[in-house]
Amino acid sequence: MFAQRAKPASVGRVGLPFTIMGVVNVTPDSFSDGGTFSDPVAAIVHARRLAGEGAAMIDVGGESTRPGAAPVPAEQEHERVVPVIEGIAGLNLPVQISIDTMKVAVAEAALDAGASYVNDVTAFRHDPDLAALVADRGVDCCLMHMLGEPRTMQDDPRYDDVVDDVKAFLLDRMHVATAAGIPEERIYLDPGIGFGKTLEHNLELLRRLDELVAIGRPLVVGTSRKSFLGRITGRDVTERVHATVATTVIAFERGAQVFRVHDVAATLDALQVAAATFGRWPAIPTRTTTTKTT
Numbered sequence: 001m002f003a004q005r006a007k008p009a010s011v012g013r014v015g016l017p018f019t020i021m022g023v024v025n026v027t028p029d030s031f032s033d034g035g036t037f038s039d040p041v042a043a044i045v046h047a048r049r050l051a052g053e054g055a056a057m058i059d060v061g062g063e064s065t066r067p068g069a070a071p072v073p074a075e076q077e078h079e080r081v082v083p084v085i086e087g088i089a090g091l092n093l094p095v096q097i098s099i100d101t102m103k104v105a106v107a108e109a110a111l112d113a114g115a116s117y118v119n120d121v122t123a124f125r126h127d128p129d130l131a132a133l134v135a136d137r138g139v140d141c142c143l144m145h146m147l148g149e150p151r152t153m154q155d156d157p158r159y160d161d162v163v164d165d166v167k168a169f170l171l172d173r174m175h176v177a178t179a180a181g182i183p184e185e186r187i188y189l190d191p192g193i194g195f196g197k198t199l200e201h202n203l204e205l206l207r208r209l210d211e212l213v214a215i216g217r218p219l220v221v222g223t224s225r226k227s228f229l230g231r232i233t234g235r236d237v238t239e240r241v242h243a244t245v246a247t248t249v250i251a252f253e254r255g256a257q258v259f260r261v262h263d264v265a266a267t268l269d270a271l272q273v274a275a276a277t278f279g280r281w282p283a284i285p286t287r288t289t290t291t292k293t294t
């Protein structure tokens, strides 16, 4: 049996009851920021900016997982992410570097380059050898739920009960990971918002997130700029910051600990206020304001 209470995440700013994972996509076609950081220097500068804004983790990805995205060969993904991870590691920022990949060859090179966290949206189903690599290197990993594969995942996804089904999947993948030798305290879990889910599935998962928190491992939540937020608000991908922040606060209230976002500064403000309100963090100002207000 797995422990019933989540152990604190092994990363994060000291004293904060949450961890912000800033997204750096080194891709031409990501749904959220495709092409913006294809240049390694732009990606490294962006990572430094996200760290300065409060990200304690930087998640570097070289293959888009948006619905219908074309698969990227391992060599090309390697060429995209490795120079960026080396560059970020060379800056000695107070961040943990995560590699967002489903391929063992890419993960291995990323770990060699300075990453210490493997974020696999297939939870070791695409490349079962990835579990052994994570175990061997003694690094952290995130196991995410996805129904099907990126090319087809949004074609009429169905569940008996989305939360029960996702929970059963995550427990099963945790068993696979621990059987491969990964210690339980190295494992983070993620419901995979938007990965083979309708708008209602995503909202149901957010509403009942506490049922996944009860598994006992830190929960990662990635709602950032996703299309279900656009469906509710009618806003384009670049205008979904406020909607993202709303879901982040809801997820935090329900017990999630790690937030994978593109907009770090807004997320930090919201989580600080939420944490102070819920009594999980002292309401001590960290910055002075220039205007006096009530």
Ligand code: HH2
Pocket (backbone or CB within 6 Å): 023, 025, 027, 029, 030, 031, 032, 033, 061, 063, 064, 065, 066, 100, 119, 120, 121, 142, 144, 190, 192, 193, 220, 221, 222, 223, 260
């Ligand atoms: N979402 C995306 C990619 N990786 N990893 C985890 N653990 N959780 C998520 O929700 C998640 C993820 C999709 O977002 P993005 O990276 O912005 O887009 P793309 O996959 O098109 O690059």
